[in-house]
Amino acid sequence: MVVGEISQERNLIIIGGGPGGYSAAIRAAQLGLTVTLIEQADMGGGCLNNGCIPSKVFAHAAAKLSETAHLNSLGIGSSEMIFDFQKLSSYKTNIINQLRSGVESLCKENKIEIIRGKATFLSVDKIGVENGHQFDIYTFEQLIIATGSNPITPDVRKEKDPRFLLSHEIYKMDKIPEHLIVRGQDYIALEIASSFAVLGAHVSVVIDGKIGLPFDESLNKELTRLFKKRKIKMYKEVDFIAKHETEEDITITFISDRNEVETISGSHLFVSEKRKPNLEELGIIRFGIELTEEGFIKIDKDMQSSIPSIYAIGDITGGPMLAGKAIKQGKAAAASIVGTQTEVDLTFMPVVAHTIxxxxxxxxxxxxxxxxxxxxxxxxxxxxxxxxxxxxxxxxxxxxxxxxxxxxxxxxxxxxxxxxxxxxxxxxxxxxxxxxxxxxxxxxxxxxxxxxxxxxxxxxxxxxxxxxxxxxxxxxxxxx
Missing domain, CATH: 3.30.390.30 (FAD/NAD-linked reductase, C-terminal dimerisation domain)
Structure with missing residues (x-):
């Protein structure tokens, strides 16, 4: 490893190039700040590369495929609609690359310096960035942490199995599952169930405990009715017992809302996972930054942490883990740094599911x-x-x-x-x-x-x- 001998000075450093991070960077540049953005993986973060965008590509494809009967009634198309999963996967990849390139171009046009590598705090005003054998040191006046979150691997997944899928993996499959079991009730699980059912999978949805669907009760009933119409089997208020894997399938056993032991076997299992902040490898905790009871960075109304020069936005601050929230917070943090009064109120943050x-x-x-x-x-x-x-x-x-x-x-x-x-x-x-x-x-x-x-x-x-x-x-x- 080659260590930079001189600490380089920067005005504003942003760690993380996801929606919140690059939005903060562009807004800060618009407000006259000199901005350096550090990203160790792909620009656009988990949302663009593994989550929001891939899932909406699949949802869009499923929505179009669901229109076949109506299009035929308009005299469009033929009696048989052809669906090519490999073409869909290629389209997804092209869209991701196109949007990522767009983000990189916007950063370049706003004169934002992009540094590739893994950032680690060396003090409350100094970070090191490692990229292969190179290690450079930077001091900063202000810094925004926008490193997002990672899934917490569920206990039922003891080892890597390509048939057991988490949210960042399911849209990377090379074929449509024969029978997809979806365990969860959040918008991610509902979108997956809806899209894959239309795209050709047999889908079963298993909802744990007394949680239920996340919307107004009238919407929950209608969504349940429409899932049934699409032959999506739903098991509500279940108590999970066990998961068993064989070469042929994955089987889960649970107690149903009728207090009966039931078993479902499928070719693949998706589980909506909880998420944890990407904090440990940053090394900021050892410098006394204040955390919430759940382990996220605690911020005030200006997105400022307990360390005055450090701000935090997005998933790493807890609350709704939505790109829209991160973008709003990123813009607010940039404004706060230049002394502009701002506010982020999540009261009317919409809950959205791209189901069909x-x-x-x-x-x-x-x-x-x-x-x-x-x-x-x-x-x-x-x-x-x-x-x-x-x-x-x-x-x-x-x-x-x-x-x-x-x-x-x-x-x-x-x-x-x-x-x-x-x-x-x-x-x-x-x-x-x-x-x-x-x-x-x-x-x-x-x-x-x-x-x-x-x-x-x-x-x-x-x-x-x-x-x-x-x-x-x-x-x-x-x-x-």
């Missing part, structure tokens, strides 16, 4: 609102009553709105159906601005379009939705 159809949840669920004692109005509009959904053949799902009946302020918006992801930004804006029912009813909406469903569901709060049959005998819009 997609699911979005923002704000209070109906149960949340009841639990805190709100007097609420609830309305639900089925997309089957939307003209554009009928045209496109995407009639599954609905939009649901929860409103405070006293103030008429919207408390939660939830949707399962085509267009949900694209409309989620509007949902968040409405809740952030504490929109009232009239704020949604007053504007004009493009016709025909999925967006009209939002107007219909809010008009439904007072029984005035045009494309919903009149309610009989009792008014379901006011629920105390």
């Amino acid at each position: 159809p997609p699911v979005v949840s923002v704000g209070l669920t109906e149960q949340n609102a009841r639990d805190i004692g709100l007097d609420i109005r609830v309305s639900q509009f089925a997309l089957g009553g939307n003209g554009y959904a009928t045209i496109t053949g995407k009639k599954d799902g609905f939009i649901k709105v929860i409103s405070d009946s006293t103030t008429e302020i919207i408390q939660g918006i939830h949707m399962i159906g085509e267009g949900a992801v694209e409309m989620s930004g509007s949902f968040v804006q409405l809740l952030e601005m504490a929109a009232k029912e009239e704020d949604i009813i007053f504007p004009h909406y493009a016709h025909p379009g999925y967006n009209e469903g939002l107007l219909e569901v809010v008009e439904g709060l007072v029984g005035q939705a045009i494309h919903t049959s009149p309610m009989k005998k009792k008014d379901l819009t006011k629920i105390s």
Whole structure:
């Protein structure tokens, strides 16, 4: 190893080139800082290379494949749709490379210095970077840690088995599993179950304990119905007993919600894993940085750690492990460093699952609102009553709105159906601005379009939705 004899000085160093890290770097450069970004692997981090992007490629492919029947009804295509998994894998790789190249180009255009290597803290203002036989030392004025997290290997995986898959592995398979068992209920597990079922796998979903699905109860029921429609078998509220592997398959045994011992055998098993912060190898813990009870870096509203010159963003700070959060925190950290007042409020961070159809949840669920004692109005509009959904053949799902009946302020918006992801930004804006029912009813909406469903569901709060049959005998819009 060749050790640099002189410590090189840097203005701002960012460790980690994932969504949070490179967003922080670009924003800091825009604000006039000289930025050095250190990345030991591929730019874009786990999201671009192993998670968000590969999963959405598969979800997009599955969504298109699911349209075969509708396309035929439009006179497009043939009676048999051909699916080539190898071409899908190549497309995924090309998309990842294209986006990674884009990130690298943006950093270059913003005059961000990129250093390849593994960073280790030598003191509270000095790091060493190892790259092969080269070891260089840098002192810094400010530093942002954006090293993300890694999966905690589940206890049931005692040794490496290519049939036992974690979130960073499943989209690297060389073929579609014959029977994929999905153990978990988070958005990652649901996306995997939905995509692989359409792409040709037999899929079973096993949900441990009393956790249940993560959305408003109405959405959970509809998602369960749609999974059943796609022949995805769901086992809820189970108590896991054991896993057994043979050359032929992987078998799991559990006690079902009917209090019966059941066994499922599959060709592959996916498990939604817990994650831990990438902290130990950084060496920052020995310098007394304050951690949360869960072992993540503790930060204040400015993303600043207990060491004033060091900031932290993304997964390494705990909370929702979402790229959107990391990006927001990265921009906020850069602004804080130059003295600009900023705020990151995760109250209305949308929960999104790119299932078929997609699911979005923002704000209070109906149960949340009841639990805190709100007097609420609830309305639900089925997309089957939307003209554009009928045209496109995407009639599954609905939009649901929860409103405070006293103030008429919207408390939660939830949707399962085509267009949900694209409309989620509007949902968040409405809740952030504490929109009232009239704020949604007053504007004009493009016709025909999925967006009209939002107007219909809010008009439904007072029984005035045009494309919903009149309610009989009792008014379901006011629920105390």
